[in-house]
Amino acid sequence: xxxxxxxxxxxxxxxxxxxxxxxxxxxxxxxxxxxxxxxxxxxxxxxxxxxxxxxxxxxxxxxxxxxxxxxxxxxxxxxxxxxxxxxxxxxxxxxxxxxxxxxxxxxxxxxxxxxxxxxxxxxxxxxxxxxxxxxxxxxxxxxxxxxxxxxxxxxxxxxxxxxxxxxxxxxxxxxxxxxxxxxxxxxxxxxxxxxxxxxxxxxxxxxxxxxxxxxxx
Numbered sequence: 001x002x003x004x005x006x007x008x009x010x011x012x013x014x015x016x017x018x019x020x021x022x023x024x025x026x027x028x029x030x031x032x033x034x035x036x037x038x039x040x041x042x043x044x045x046x047x048x049x050x051x052x053x054x055x056x057x058x059x060x061x062x063x064x065x066x067x068x069x070x071x072x073x074x075x076x077x078x079x080x081x082x083x084x085x086x087x088x089x090x091x092x093x094x095x096x097x098x099x100x101x102x103x104x105x106x107x108x109x110x111x112x113x114x115x116x117x118x119x120x121x122x123x124x125x126x127x128x129x130x131x132x133x134x135x136x137x138x139x140x141x142x143x144x145x146x147x148x149x150x151x152x153x154x155x156x157x158x159x160x161x162x163x164x165x166x167x168x169x170x171x172x173x174x175x176x177x178x179x180x181x182x183x184x185x186x187x188x189x190x191x192x193x194x195x196x197x198x199x200x201x202x203x204x205x206x207x208x209x210x211x212x213x214x215x216x217x
Contacts, residue, residue: 002038002210005187007180008121009047010104010135013079013090016125018184018197019118020086025203033211042117044105044172045183048098055097055136062098082197094132103159104135105168107145110158119148 006022008015022040030036048061062072080090104124111117123144127133133140138159146152186194186203189210194203 002036002189002207003041004038004207005041005043005190007043007045007175007185007187008183009045010101010121010124010128011098012045012047012183013083013129014197015184016088016129017079017082017086018186019121019125020088021197021200022186022203024086024200025207028200028204029207029211032208036207036211038207040116040118041112042108042121043175044101044108044168045175045180045185046101046172047183051098051100053100053102053136055099055134058092058095058098088129090129091132092129094130095128096132097134097136099128099134099136101135102165102168103138103141105172106159106164107141107155109164109168110155111145111148111150114150120144123147 004022006015006018008018026036026038059069059072062075063069066072066075076090076092083090108117108121108124111120124135127140127144128135135141138156141159142152142156145155182195184197186198186206188194188206192206192210194206
């Protein structure tokens with residue numbers, strides 16, 4: 001089984017597109033290799049590590065970061081156009097707050113200790129970019145976990161604690177120390193690194209290359 005690590009942040013719109021492009025790439029690989037099986041593993045990244053725990057107003061933050069409303073609207077237009085191809089309708093206008101994503105990353109980590117986290121990650125992206133929900137809210141995160149079959153109260157208790165906070169932060173620092181500066185970053189089979197929400201054909205070619213390598217290479 002091939003492992004594909006995805007370094008991402010839930011408040012990164014290109015990470016949502018990257019997820020869909022990876023899914024398309026996997027489907028392309030399976031056309032040529034019907035028995036192909038892979039495991040995805042989501043790893044944490046903080047686009048803005050200084051985001052306060054309670055979050056911050058979304059649009060004003062982006063205007064400060066990109067130099068005004070016009071550059072932000074141009075960015076939104078590019079992302080919307082890229083997302084439509086993969087069935088994503090971004091609703092940036094619905095987002096009131098930019099969340100601190102530590103809790104969301106902890107939830108992903110918690111779920112991955114118990115199984116695959118793709119469904120939870122998908123729901124987090126939908127909450128952030130299509131519903132304008134605040135992905136730093138424990139009640140929302142617990143509800144998202146429950147929608148994937150987990151006990152909401154157990155998840156809430158976990159998120160109310162400080163469990164795994166240091167682990168998530170340490171993992172993120174280690175990834176930065178390895179050179180990760182942009183998300184999404186894909187790491188295929190612990191070896192090949194692809195930076196950015198690449199075209200599915202590029203991702204598929206990388207996966208196939210890893211599949212067809214001789215043992216020990």
